[in-house]
Amino acid sequence: MRTACIVGGGVIGGGWAARFLLSGWNVRVFDPDPEAERKITAVLDRARRTLPMLYEVALPAEGTLxxxxxxxxxxxxxxxxxESVPERLDLKHRIYAEIQGIRxxxxxGSSTSGFTPTELTQGAAVPARIIVTHPFNPVYLLPLVEVVGKEGGDAKIIEEAREVLSGIGMYPLYIRKEIAAHIADRFLEAVWREALWLINDGIATTEEIDNAIRxxxxxxxxxxxxxxTYRLGGGEDGMRHFIAQFGPTMSFEWTKLMDVPELTEELIDTIADQSDAQSGHMTIDELAGKRDGNLVALIRALKQQGSAAGLLVQEHEAKLAPQDPVIAPEKLRTIERVIPCDWTDYNGHMNESRYGQLWSDAADTVMRMVGADAAYIEGGNSYFTVETTTRFLAEAHAGDRVEVRTTVIExxxxxxxxxxxxxRGEEVCATCAQLLIHVSLETRRACEPQGDVATHAAALAKAHEGLPKPE
Amino acid sequence: MRTACIVGGGVIGGGWAARFLLSGWNVRVFDPDPEAERKITAVLDRARRTLPMLYEVALPAEGTLxxxxxxxxxxxxxxxxxESVPERLDLKHRIYAEIQGIRxxxxxGSSTSGFTPTELTQGAAVPARIIVTHPFNPVYLLPLVEVVGKEGGDAKIIEEAREVLSGIGMYPLYIRKEIAAHIADRFLEAVWREALWLINDGIATTEEIDNAIRxxxxxxxxxxxxxxTYRLGGGEDGMRHFIAQFGPTMSFEWTKLMDVPELTEELIDTIADQSDAQSGHMTIDELAGKRDGNLVALIRALKQQGSAAGLLVQEHEAKLAPQDPVIAPEKLRTIERVIPCDWTDYNGHMNESRYGQLWSDAADTVMRMVGADAAYIEGGNSYFTVETTTRFLAEAHAGDRVEVRTTVIExxxxxxxxxxxxxRGEEVCATCAQLLIHVSLETRRACEPQGDVATHAAALAKAHEGLPKPE
Structure with a gap:
């Protein structure tokens, strides 16, 4: 089993410890802070809960901490x-000297967000062995790690570092030239300064700024x-057109913004060529399709979590929701919707699991009809599905508009x-016989429905008595 | 039915047309560009495909275009x-004059990304009726629209505008003070300039910059x-601690960056108070939990789409995947994994549909074992599920580590x-009898398996002959 040494705990050091540990490495921590173990444990608890959720397979057995x-x-x-100690150069130099005296x-790998390798390696015994490996919080979930070595350093050391970092599920972005704050933090810095001005000048609050971003x-x-993204903004003519349209200022000059590089033909060529190398294998239409698929999937993921743009869709949806059907001697139209692009699988059709989503949502409609609505569930009762039998009769695809019609058998x-x-139209794509049992959400066991729920359910079954039954 | 008039087509005008149309409004377009209809149709096609996918209910019937x-x-x-015509003030003034002469x-609402209401309303007959409503591409999916009126304008007009925009599923962010480029584009501009420098100085390519961001x-x-996000960066001490730690420069000063506001006690108070008002109802631990849940759901959404950070997880997972089981007279361990947080529903447990995901994934393992692997599917054959019967015996929750063991009945x-x-451990939480049929992916109809697949399937069934059968 491989072993990593973590120098400096805290949020970043703890995140590194979690990445290594959950990838099957042993982790040995050195941090004189008496709070280090408590802080690392808090980060580890979060990492243990969430990192394995990214994978459809089990992670390796944890190493020893x-x-x-x-x-x-x-x-x-x-x-x-x-190394993830505080951003003080003298402290880092002292620690490197001690480490290199022993090993x-x-x-x-230093987690420094600001120092360059040249600064980090001043006076070092083995400068080539000290590199920047700058991660992003939470380290256990975000993949980016910026890797920077001193100019003229040892390519093999960088290569080995990239392998270690890829092995623990990260994306090592090698930066060829040293620059203060590397790449990502330069953007964060630029946005941070602009945000400070907007607040300082009373233009927007922290919350308004966050909403404008997310x-x-x-x-x-x-x-x-x-x-x-901007390649798409250029429309069918791509990146060159985008730059021609917006130039260095994108729209107009305003005060407080920094100097900009002159947009020479050479710089425009460089950007357009790099953009071609990056995305030129896709037409603008393919790129837009990919973007839209991603945006739908992202917004739907946020919706499932009840957060950000997903929460906005939930709120809007509440206003769009149709009236529930009424009790009548005909099949209930319990669902009417479109199949989203995150419901399909490698066969190109709706995955079998998503039919289960339709049955589950259809059952929710019936539950509301009999009075087992959100308030009822809030009050501690619900129905749980105990058995389903699904027949898959025809494939369904993303974009299909479908309905579910429901007969209450009992x-x-x-x-x-x-x-x-x-x-889908008049075609039956799938059927499901679904048995639900009423439960108490406290005991998580079967119990009789409360209030009028049983009466309504019986009335619904009675209204459907005459409808054809499935075999 | 309500009616919107769209002046200026293109990517932005087309996006507006789509938002209104798919929200049940009639849309009347004016754009002298002979290409306008083609451009709007292209945007509409994408919008019709994707916007309805955000919702679990059907959108209203489309209006007339x-x-x-x-x-x-x-x-x-x-x-x-x-109004979404090109960013030329004289052109906009002329159009407003014509509109206000008639109505x-x-x-x-102007889609301008740079002009302030004061600029837009110069010489207007009814200045209060001209406001900024600045959306983001793709307008049919992204909810933000910045709303800005001229100082001292009519609050009722702004209020009505916000209602119209909310009604078509957008998030109107009202900006109290006029400022060039409003809010979001100021950030985009700051990042764009920094990116130009990084490319100009040969630090990073467009692709490396995109990766550093995404x-x-x-x-x-x-x-x-x-x-x-930064409130979390401050750890248990929140925003005030974050600012104390990073100050105006976050880490260090470097060249080419603009002026920053002085971090007076007053400004620090303003930021910390606004952050408390925004997020103070959650502890740092709750906030971190929410962030992590969102990040897991977002990365998993990207994974399902095979994009960005999700693609990285896919690639890493391929290295982690265990060996498939071998043919032996014992149940196959087809799945071993953790239940992710995007698989749960309002009952707090794993939604019934996600059991279907486990069965589907378990079947994939068996398919690979008999030789119906990715290459085989690529070659035009696969197995489709035609019937499942699931029994739900015990609840499962996010974070549970579970296994699926599979018996081949036939x-x-x-x-x-x-x-x-x-x-889950030794507890059986659910069972599923699943019937799959071999199909040709060209005809989408049942057909005999190719090569050794049928032989392997028969060998597997024979090896399992002695195992207990379900009722």
Missing amino acids: TYHETLQEALEGAEWVT PDITI YAFGIRWAQMGLFE GAGKKLHLFHEML | TYHETLQEALEGAEWVT PDITI YAFGIRWAQMGLFE GAGKKLHLFHEML
């Missing part, structure tokens, strides 16, 4: 060191970043027995 | 005008924005009959 009183002890058997052969370019940037006491048909 | 030769005709019966009573703060900003010719048990 140990805390050590001395750097000497923490370095034992290690093949990698991550001159080991690579030290309801617009934040979602765009989660999937494409800046240039691929509604007596704790039992609610439904038969759903999913239709 | 018409194209008109004159502004006069396009304004007939309209109660709202959106002085109608509100004109693998790190892009995903963060999709859900929280800047200040709520593997003969086109038929593959599986019995899955989902276990």
